[in-house]
Amino acid sequence: MTIQQSPATPSVADTFVVSCIDPRFVEEPAQLLRALGRAGRYSEMRIAGAALAAVNPAQPAWSTALWDNLAASRQLHGVRRVTFLNHRDCGAVNAWAGRKLSANPADELAVHADLLNRAAAEVRRRHPDMEVEITLMDLDGAVQVLPCQHCAPQGLRAEAVEAPLAAQRNPKAFAELVRLRTAHGAQPDPAQERALLATGVREHGLTAEEARQIRARHGGPGGAAAERDVAAYLSTRADKRGRIGSADVTAGAQLYRRLSGGALREQDARVRTVRIAFGAGLEPRAEGFWPFRTQGWFNRHLA
Ligand SMILES: [Zn+2]
Numbered sequence: 001m002t003i004q005q006s007p008a009t010p011s012v013a014d015t016f017v018v019s020c021i022d023p024r025f026v027e028e029p030a031q032l033l034r035a036l037g038r039a040g041r042y043s044e045m046r047i048a049g050a051a052l053a054a055v056n057p058a059q060p061a062w063s064t065a066l067w068d069n070l071a072a073s074r075q076l077h078g079v080r081r082v083t084f085l086n087h088r089d090c091g092a093v094n095a096w097a098g099r100k101l102s103a104n105p106a107d108e109l110a111v112h113a114d115l116l117n118r119a120a121a122e123v124r125r126r127h128p129d130m131e132v133e134i135t136l137m138d139l140d141g142a143v144q145v146l147p148c149q150h151c152a153p154q155g156l157r158a159e160a161v162e163a164p165l166a167a168q169r170n171p172k173a174f175a176e177l178v179r180l181r182t183a184h185g186a187q188p189d190p191a192q193e194r195a196l197l198a199t200g201v202r203e204h205g206l207t208a209e210e211a212r213q214i215r216a217r218h219g220g221p222g223g224a225a226a227e228r229d230v231a232a233y234l235s236t237r238a239d240k241r242g243r244i245g246s247a248d249v250t251a252g253a254q255l256y257r258r259l260s261g262g263a264l265r266e267q268d269a270r271v272r273t274v275r276i277a278f279g280a281g282l283e284p285r286a287e288g289f290w291p292f293r294t295q296g297w298f299n300r301h302l303a
Pocket of ligand 1: 020021022048049050087089090091092093
């Protein structure tokens, strides 16, 4: 097979998107890539279970198709990044896991996070210089970027990617943008959050830390999707009587900060996490040495 390209209009892309064949999600991947500022600069492959195709030994032909297409897109379009876009309530992943994962959102998140991390490692084994993003889409189209242990290219530090370009430094203009985006209580989802911070760096000449500080000062914290995931996490930590300890709140607050792109200060994240726990019907475990065992660590945050 020969593939002809017009030299006048070279076909270039910087991202190879792997999404699922589920007919409920036809528009969403395009919307996400637009939000990330990559409209028209990605090539997309749809395959059942998305990241599942990279790591499912029961379907070797699917893995082969995925790796062959990635190699082809690299050669033809020069892609340097792979974005895996899994989604909740995925029939292919449910069938592979042998249970209806959506019955337990925290379990579902854990299964997808594991699949996606392994898929990222497989990409990096074949293409050590490629960057990988792993994401999970909700049924309402909100996308969560998941923590990834295998995603950054070797030797490439996050700071290097976020280093400000030659843009004119303009923190006021970025603060104005943040206020607009979060006006009337609107809260961006994690992908939009990242795109917003990236805009502060690329177009307003800020460092990543400055952009985060401005974001925290001029807008609210991460959106409903983040709160739902923190609630799901906390409920997995609760004992049989629905009680959690302060260490669970600390871990929940760290998760919340990650999900909101680091826009929240530690103490604010902790207060919000306690409120989320309270809203989810969870109760504090008494902590400290008798006779000083107390639930005050929890109640302080609800005042
Ligand atoms: Zn699916």
